[in-house]
Amino acid sequence: MNTTRRTLVLGASTLLAAPAIIRSARADAEPIRFGWLTTMTGPLSAPGIGFDRGVRWAAEQINANGGVQGRKIEVITRDTQGDPTKAVNAVQELINRVKVHSVFGPTNSGEALATTPILARAKIPTLTAGVVDSLIDPAKFPNAFRVAASNTQWDDAVRNYTLKIVKGKKIAITADATGYGTSAVNASLASFKKEGAEIVFDGVIDATQADVTPDMLRMKNSGADVLVSWTVSAGMAARQMNARAAMNWDVPIVGHPALGTGDIARLLDKPANWEKVYMIGYRSSSYDASGKLPPRAQALVDKIKGKVQLDDTLLWWILSGVDGVNLIADAVKETKGDSSSEAIIGYLNGLKGYPGVFGTYRFSPEQHNGFPPEEVVMQQASKRRDGAFDLAPGYT
Numbered sequence: 001m002n003t004t005r006r007t008l009v010l011g012a013s014t015l016l017a018a019p020a021i022i023r024s025a026r027a028d029a030e031p032i033r034f035g036w037l038t039t040m041t042g043p044l045s046a047p048g049i050g051f052d053r054g055v056r057w058a059a060e061q062i063n064a065n066g067g068v069q070g071r072k073i074e075v076i077t078r079d080t081q082g083d084p085t086k087a088v089n090a091v092q093e094l095i096n097r098v099k100v101h102s103v104f105g106p107t108n109s110g111e112a113l114a115t116t117p118i119l120a121r122a123k124i125p126t127l128t129a130g131v132v133d134s135l136i137d138p139a140k141f142p143n144a145f146r147v148a149a150s151n152t153q154w155d156d157a158v159r160n161y162t163l164k165i166v167k168g169k170k171i172a173i174t175a176d177a178t179g180y181g182t183s184a185v186n187a188s189l190a191s192f193k194k195e196g197a198e199i200v201f202d203g204v205i206d207a208t209q210a211d212v213t214p215d216m217l218r219m220k221n222s223g224a225d226v227l228v229s230w231t232v233s234a235g236m237a238a239r240q241m242n243a244r245a246a247m248n249w250d251v252p253i254v255g256h257p258a259l260g261t262g263d264i265a266r267l268l269d270k271p272a273n274w275e276k277v278y279m280i281g282y283r284s285s286s287y288d289a290s291g292k293l294p295p296r297a298q299a300l301v302d303k304i305k306g307k308v309q310l311d312d313t314l315l316w317w318i319l320s321g322v323d324g325v326n327l328i329a330d331a332v333k334e335t336k337g338d339s340s341s342e343a344i345i346g347y348l349n350g351l352k353g354y355p356g357v358f359g360t361y362r363f364s365p366e367q368h369n370g371f372p373p374e375e376v377v378m379q380q381a382s383k384r385r386d387g388a389f390d391l392a393p394g395y396t
Contacts, residue, residue, distance in 0.1 A: 031074035032067075032332055032339050034059065034325065035094040035124075037087060037105035037115070043207045043233045044082035044108055044178065046261045050313035050387075051107050051129065052077070054321020057308050058329075068329045069337035075325075076100060080111050084179065087111035088118065095122045101332075101339040102126070104324040108232070109135065109151075110179025116141055125331075125344040127324050132183050136368045143341065145348050145368045147327065147361065148320055151184060153376045154256075154280050155191050158228060161278060161378045162254050163195060165394035168226030172201035172219040174240075175230035184230035184256075192228075200224050207233035216243040220251075229255035238267035245273045252276045260381035260389060262312030274382035278392045281379035284358050285315040285388040289396075293388055300357045301386055315387030319358035327354065327361070 036055055038048035059073040067073065076098055078090035087106045094100045095118070102125040106112045109130035119126045120141040128135050128144055131151040136144060162168045173188050175181030181204050189202050200222035205215055219227060227244075231237050237259050244251065246269075253259065259279040268274060284297045292298060297319060301310070308318065331347040332339045351370070354361040361370035379389035 029071065031072045032102075032328070033098060033100040034073055034075050034328060035098065035100035035103035035105075036075050036077045037080055037090055037094075037103060037111070038077070038107045039082045039111070040077075040079040042082045043235055044176070046234045046258055046263050046313070047232060047317055048079075048107050050261075050317025051105075051321040051324075053308050053313065054318035054323075055104065055325055056321075057304060057318075058322040058325035062325070062329050068332045071332070071337065071339075073325060073329060080106050080108070082108055082111070082178070084111045084114040087115050091115045091118050095119070095124060100124065101341075102328045102344055104129075104321075104328075106130070108178070108180060109183065110181075113179055116144055119143060123341045123345075125328070125341055125348065127327065129320055129324075130180075132180060133187075138366055138368050141368075142365075143345055145363055146370060147324055147356075147358075149280075149282075149371050149373070149376050150369050151187055153371070153373050155184075155187055156373070157280055157376045157378055158188070158254055159191050159195060159197075161392065161394070162192075162226050162228060163197060165378075165392070166226055166252050166254060166278075168197070168252075168254075170198050170200045170223045170225050171228060172222065172224035172226070173199060173228045173230070174202070174215070174219070175204050176207040176233050176236055177204040178207070178232070180232065181230055188228060188230065205231075205236065207231065207236045209236070210239075211243075212236065212239045213243045213246070216240060216247060216249070220247060220249050225251060227251055227253045227255075229253055229259060231256055232258045234258060234261045234263035235267060237261075238264045241273040241277065242267075242269045245269065250276070252278060254278045254378070256280060257314055257316070260379065260384060261314055262384075262387070264381075265312075271382070277381035278378050279381045279389075281377050281389055281391075282316050282358065283375045283377055284319055286377055286379055286391050286395075287385070287388060288391075296355065296357045297388075301388075305386065310386040313387050316358060318387065319356075323356035323358045323361075326356065330354075
């Protein structure tokens with residue numbers, strides 16, 4: 001073969017292109033690094049443990065079926081321990097050292113308030129299950145999408161149930177002493193006052209406080225006929241229920257989903273202490289009159305029952321964890337394997353009715369609160385099976 005200038009140029013072009021081809025092949029084969037930030041230990045860990053079960057199950061299912069465009073989902077978990085400083089350090093590590101493609105969490109709103117601006121500066125696609133309203137702002141945080149209800153939606157459900165179904169006249173509002181708890185008390189206080197309700201007590205309590213009786217006595221002596229609770233701590237919630245019973249105070253407790261977490265069962269002095277407790281819930285994890293869940297949720301429960309522990313957690317935490325992984329996996333799949341921030345964010349901004357097991361999500365560049373408000377309901381905390389609950393009285 002005669003060597004010509006043309007063959008030298010072609011040969012050189014092929015050599016120059018080879019590294020790019022190799023890099024592309026490596027990119028296609030590398031795992032999709034899914035950063036997962038949640039509280040796995042400490043008094044605020046009940047939700048994180050539930051979410052984690054859903055995240056891991058979903059990733060295992062995807063990987064067992066060949067991954068996404070031939071790429072496995074690699075879940076990189078960091079336990080934030082309910083500490084915003086630890087959450088910030090974990091986020092910095094995931095961004096700078098691990099180089100994740102997306103982040104789910106932190107699930108505790110107090111931590112998310114500290115990490116959300118950092119993730120926005122890094123332009124990392126972020127899914128948040130935190131409810132604090134300010135966590136979602138498409139102008140400030142164009143990378144952040146809420147995959148659960150907002151605090152406004154929760155607050156509306158609790159306030160409406162307290163005033164219209166329970167017929168509360170004198171309201172006591174309490175929460176744990178976290179960033180989330182403080183925010184929740186303030187928001188709840190403002191919304192009840194706007195409705196003209198009489199607030200006779202409001203305040204935050206240390207979730208590790210061994211005896212909540214003094215606070216409960218102050219609420220009782222104030223004349224409260226409904227206790228609104230915004231704690232995420234199973235221990236604190238159980239101590240409030242036990243104190244209520246010991247005081248012979250027959251007052252309903254209405255509030256946070258953690259009022260129904262399975263950990264409470266082993267912390268109660270007696271099962272009856274769980275009666276007249278009504279918690280925020282979702283249609284997807286509520287039994288209808290015939291004892292069935294909505295079809296998508298029921299199908300998932302049928303798959304995971306016996307493989308994922310359900311009796312000590314809330315089903316919606318698991319469902320939300322499943323949806324978090326699937327949303328990112330489908331984003332990469334639908335963009336033909338592109339796991340760049342731009343591709344994932346672009347995909348999420350175009351969702352007009354994503355059929356998750358927890359909810360049906362709708363996002364746009366201007367709207368990153370994607371959970372349907374009509375799916376937020378109240379449930380009976382003591383009426384649970386497999387982490388799901390009967391609807392509270394007043395719902396159909």
